[in-house]
Amino acid sequence: MHVNRKDTRIAFYCSSLSWGGLEINTLRYARWMQDAGYQVCIYTPAGTPLHDAAVRTGIPLRKIRRNRKYLDLSAAIQISRMFRADGMHVVWFRDTRDMDVLGWARRFAMGKIKLIYQQAMQFGISKRDPFHAFRFRAIDIWVSTLDFLAEQVRTQTHFPAARIRVIPLGSDILVDRSSRDQVRSSWNIPPGGTVAGVFGRLDPLKDQLCAIRALHLLHARYPGMHLIIAGSSTRNEGNDYERMLRRHVHQLDLQDHVHFIPHSDRIHEWYAALDLFLLTSRGETFGTVTIEAMHFGLPIAGTNSSGTPELLEHGHAGLLYEPGNADELSQCCMRYLESPELARSTGEYAAQRARRLYSKEASVAGMAAVVDGLIR
Numbered sequence: 251m252h253v254n255r256k257d258t259r260i261a262f263y264c265s266s267l268s269w270g271g272l273e274i275n276t277l278r279y280a281r282w283m284q285d286a287g288y289q290v291c292i293y294t295p296a297g298t299p300l301h302d303a304a305v306r307t308g309i310p311l312r313k314i315r316r317n318r319k320y321l322d323l324s325a326a327i328q329i330s331r332m333f334r335a336d337g338m339h340v341v342w343f344r345d346t347r348d349m350d351v352l353g354w355a356r357r358f359a360m361g362k363i364k365l366i367y368q369q370a371m372q373f374g375i376s377k378r379d380p381f382h383a384f385r386f387r388a389i390d391i392w393v394s395t396l397d398f399l400a401e402q403v404r405t406q407t408h409f410p411a412a413r414i415r416v417i418p419l420g421s422d423i424l425v426d427r428s429s430r431d432q433v434r435s436s437w438n439i440p441p442g443g444t445v446a447g448v449f450g451r452l453d454p455l456k457d458q459l460c461a462i463r464a465l466h467l468l469h470a471r472y473p474g475m476h477l478i479i480a481g482s483s484t485r486n487e488g489n490d491y492e493r494m495l496r497r498h499v500h501q502l503d504l505q506d507h508v509h510f511i512p513h514s515d516r517i518h519e520w521y522a523a524l525d526l527f528l529l530t531s532r533g534e535t536f537g538t539v540t541i542e543a544m545h546f547g548l549p550i551a552g553t554n555s556s557g558t559p560e561l562l563e564h565g566h567a568g569l570l571y572e573p574g575n576a577d578e579l580s581q582c583c584m585r586y587l588e589s590p591e592l593a594r595s596t597g598e599y600a601a602q603r604a605r606r607l608y609s610k611e612a613s614v615a616g617m618a619a620v621v622d623g624l625i626r
Contacts, residue, residue, distance in 0.1 A: 253622040255287035260621060261338040261363075262292045263329075265316045265348050269299035270451060271538055272344050272370050275419060276300060279342070279368075280309050282422075282614050288621065291336060293329070312336065317351040326354035333363050340621055344370045353388030364624040368393045368417075369403070372535050372556060377407045391620050395419050395536045396557045415620055420613030421604070423542045424518045433523040437509050439476050446526040446583065447478040449517065449539045452492045456481075457530040459495060463576035464528075466502045468583060477504075480511040480520055521546040526586055526593075532573040534558055544568075544604035547597035551582035561608075567600040 262280040266273055276292070277300060284290045291310040294300045304311050312332060317325040329351065333341060341363050343352055349367065356365050367389045377386070386392075386409045393415050394400035400416045403409055431441075439445060448461045458479050465477045483489040492510075499508045511520070521527070527543035529552035534540070536557045543550055544561070550568030552558040562568035569585060571578035586593040606612070 253625045255618075255622075256289065258340070258621065258625055259289040259291070259336065259338045261312075261333060261336070261341045262290060263314075263341055263343045263348055263352060264292070264294050264300055264345055265314065265351075266300065266345055267295065267298050267316065269303075273298075273300045273303075275368075275370075275538070276344055277303050277307065277309070278422075279617065280304070281307060282420075282610060283617065283621075284309065286614055286618055288618075291338070293332070317348065319347050320350050322351050323354060326351045327358055330355040330358040330363075334359055338363055340364045340366060340624055342366045342368065344368045346371065349385060349389075353385060356388045364390045366391045366393060366620060366624070369395060369399055370535065372399055372533075373402045373406050375406075383408045389413075390624060391415060393417050393617070393620065396560045398557060398560055399535070415616070417613060417616035417620070418608050419536055419538060419541070420608055420610040421538065421541050421545055422610035423521070423545055425545055426518065427522040427546075429519040430522045433519050437476075437478065437511070437523070439509070440474075442474060444472060444475045444525050444587065445478060445523060446475065446528055447480060447520060447524040448528045448530055449480045449520065450531065451481050451513075452479070452483045452489070452495065454491055455532050457532050457574060459498060460530045460574055460576050460579055461528050462495065462498055462502065462504065462508060464579040464583065465504060465507065467576060467580040469504065469507065471584075472587060475507065477508045478511060478520065478524070479508065480513070480517070482513040517542070521548065524548055526551065526583060528579065528583075529553060529558055530573075530579070531556075531558075537561060540568075541604055541608040544600040544608065547601035549586045549593040549597045550600060551579055551586075562600070563603060566596075567603050568596060 262276050264276045280290045280292050292304045293312045293314050295316045296313045391413055395418050400414050403414055404411050448458050450456045483492050499505055527548040527550045529537050529540050533556040540561050552562055552568050553573040554570040555573050569582040571582050
């Protein structure tokens with residue numbers, strides 16, 4: 251049966267009040283699926299960063315109240331009625347906090363809506379107990395972004411393997427290096443300096459401190475090396491970690507070589523200004539910044555944990571080091587700095603891999619196949 255996409259309606263549901271990878275990808279996929287011909291609508295509380303970003307983007311919106319994590323049956327009834335009134339066929343969500351309320355909403359809709367969960371986090375413990383078995387039963391298709399996540403679902407839940415799909419996140423970042431010198435100048439980096447970058451929110455689990463310590467180890471040998479730490483503290487959670495990072499920079503006398511850049515929409519210009527990209531997170535399920543750096547063909551040093559080894563093809567598309575080990579990270583950087591050929595070939599291979607597996611086109615094709623299959 252042929253699926254008429256312009257008559258297929260997809261609800262993107264997210265009750266989160268924050269603004270990070272989960273919310274950014276919700277907006278991104280709503281826009282991409284709209285561009286692919288589907289009717290989309292974002293369901294989110296008013297005044298959230300996601301709501302305001304959707305308004306700026308022009309994506310249709312429905313305001314909801316922030317539901318509770320468990321047994322919010324009144325919210326589920328209201329949401330189910332909204333979905334049916336809006337003629338939604340498929341509901342897409344990423345936040346486990348919304349899983350319970352959407353499961354009940356699907357039940358109240360008597361199966362007239364289909365539920366797609368796009369897995370954003372890895373499992374810490376087994377989910378094979380009756381509570382999780384019941385909770386997961388409402389999900390029609392479980393989308394894992396990497397093979398290692400899909401294997402966790404198969405081994406740590408009772409979710410049917412036939413309803414699991416592996417579809418990596420994609421990126422449509424503009425690869426343009428023309429801003430390189432201008433951006434470096436705005437960072438007060440002199441010509442000829444080597445620039446490494448860490449991008450992401452300022453958080454202990456992102457471990458920007460490891461990058462600062464690695465730079466300290468490298469600095470005697472490479473005094474012209476600079477480190478960019480781009481990102482902001484998590485909204486509404488204080489900035490104690492950021493203050494600690496800045497104190498550490500001063501204690502190591504690196505204040506002229508470590509540059510803190512607040513989050514902005516100019517991230518594609520930042521990649522263009524780098525020589526090396528560092529993924530220092532202690533456990534990154536799927537590093538969007540990693541695949542963006544791959545698209546730019548940057549030599550990457552990433553932590554040997556969670557999804558990063560799979561993204562970097564276990565060392566072929568970037569060097570790996572143990573999380574938190576500044577000495578190993580400095581050794582990875584030194585290998586690139588002392589072998590420009592290694593840096594070039596690794597970056598080129600990473601760019602090819604990103605275009606093949608982690609592009610917008612590849613990801614949208616996979617998600618469209620899921621949606622069309624459910625509609626059929």
